[in-house]
Amino acid sequence: MQLHDVWFVLIAVLWIGYFFLEGFDFGVGILTKLLARNRPERRVLINTIGPVWDGNEVWLLSAGGATFAAFPEWYATLFSGFYLPLLVILVCLIVRGVAFEYRAKRPDENWQRNWENAIFWTSLIPAFLWGVAFANIVRGVKIDQHLEYVGNVWDLLNPFALLGGLVTLALxxxxxxxFTALKTVGDIRQRARKLALSVGSVTAGLALLFLAWTQIDQGDGKSLVALVVAVAALVAALVANQAGREGWSFALSGVTIVAAVTMLFLTLFPNVMPSTLNADWSLTVSNASSSPYTLKIMTWCAGIATPIVLLYQGWTYWVFRKRIGTQHIAADAPTGAVH
Incomplete structure (x- = not known):
């Protein structure tokens, strides 16, 4: 295996880690409207991800930086061709971070409600758009002989990509x-388990349709194994949820994400962005990669830094591992109070 193949795998791992971790905090942000009935319950949901959401986004920065350094042609074509949806995602992530930090800065009800609405929408929109983006990467886009994207934003809104967006949103x-059922106590925990059954059933149907479509179009034996693992893990997660085994349910829903994203990268390799105009114009791990020397330096740096980052993030999750409920939420300060 050559270094550009190794870095394709490493970038896939970074995206898998990002979707696994950011996936549940996008989901919690969406639940502030779907599950929470009042402000204390919304505060419980936000507090479950409060200590970790910013650490989860490090995986996105690492994936983007690794793509820029290891596959500059892929980075250039991707970010120029997908400029508008990626810009929308970036703006959402910026506003989302501000919302987490500023929501509690004032006790005014309108102030807090507006920031809570921002958390909901800036969680929902990226959750959908990431699926649209990755479905287009796997399906292929209009790339010419100069390795440049020559389509427009409407070409990205095809049925396959829109289905991919619905899958990531539901998943x-x-x-x-x-995750909410795992991290909370009391009534909100019970309602999260009930909601998980209905959401999971819809997710299973959408995921099976999308992954089967992908397999029929571009799959092989390895991707078929990943498809089976993804569907089986999702069904097992639903069973574990019904049995009240929230830890197993969360782990299995994570396995679903890992297997599904793995399948997409398996169907993509050795391409990184297929061309729908001419297969010879596709971006591949060889024609889009940096020099072997650059990849060698990156490999040494990643080998030193990655274990440190993983240990620190694992320690963060361990420190904030306990469940919380509305009884742990302090009363809101009176309107107009200074604190």
């Missing part, structure tokens, strides 16, 4: 629902 919502 992240389900992932967030079982």
């Amino acid at each position: 992240f919502t389900f992932h967030g629902t079982v």
Whole structure:
């Protein structure tokens, strides 16, 4: 295996980690409207991800930076061709971070409600658009002989991509629902388990349709194994949820994400962005990669830094591992109070 193949795998791992971790906190953000009945319950949901959401986004920065350094042609074509949806995602992530930090800065009801609405929409929109983006990457886009994207934004809104967006939206919502059941106590925990059943059932139908479509179009034996694992893990997550085994349910919903994203990268390799105009114009791991020396330096840096980052993030999750409920939420300060 050559270094550009290794870095394709490493970038796939970074995206898998990002979707696994950011997936549940996108889901929790969506649940602030679907599950929470009042402000204390919304505060419970936000507090479940409060200590970790920003650490989860490090995986996105790492994936983008690794793509830029290891596959500059892929990075250039991707970010120029997908400029508008990626810009929308970036703006959502910025507003979302501000919303988490500023929501509690003032006790005014309208102030807090507006920031809570921002958390909902800036969780829902990226959850949908990431699926649209990755479905287009796997399906292929209009790339010419100069390795440049020559389509427009409407070409990205094809049925396959829109279905991919619905799958990630539903899957992240389900992932967030079982995470909520794992991290909370009392009535909100019970309602999260009930909601997980309905959301998970819809997710299973959408995921099976999308993954089967992908398999029929571009799959092989390896991707078929990943498809079976993804569907089986999702069904098992639903069974574990009904049995009240929230830890197993969350782990299995994570396996679903891991297997599904793995399948997409398996169908993509050795391409990184297929061309629908001419297969010879596709971006591949060889024609889109940096020099071997650059990849060698990156490999040494990643080998040193990655274990440190993983240990620190794992420690963060361990420190904030306990369940919370509305009884742990302090009363809101009176309107107009200074604190």
